[in-house]
Amino acid sequence: MSYKLSIENETYPVEDINFLRESTLAQEPVGKPFSFVSPVRLPIGQRCVLRSESGGYQLLVNTCLGFTFTPRFFVAGIIAAREGAVASAS
DSSP: OOOEEEETTEEEEOEEEEOOOHHHHTSOOTTOEEEEEESSOOOTTOEEEEEETTEEEEEEEEEEEEOTTSSOEEEEEEEEEEGGGSOOOO
8 A cells, every 4th residue: 555645735655654554544543653764854743644545644753864865764653643533723
């Protein structure tokens, strides 16, 4: 399954995602850890959305580390909520 990172009306593909298996996504994943490789730097504490064909999750970034010699970043944090469960400010 492919995932895309959604931040402020921009979407980016993510790589090497360490996320819950699809069978586990049916259970409540809030508070579970995640990690992936992102093409953009994400500030610690930022909330973003990780989307797939089957839905999306709000993520809270705890760590973002850059790789040497490549414009990619290792991102880790926790799942904050399902995408539709969090109110957005307008």
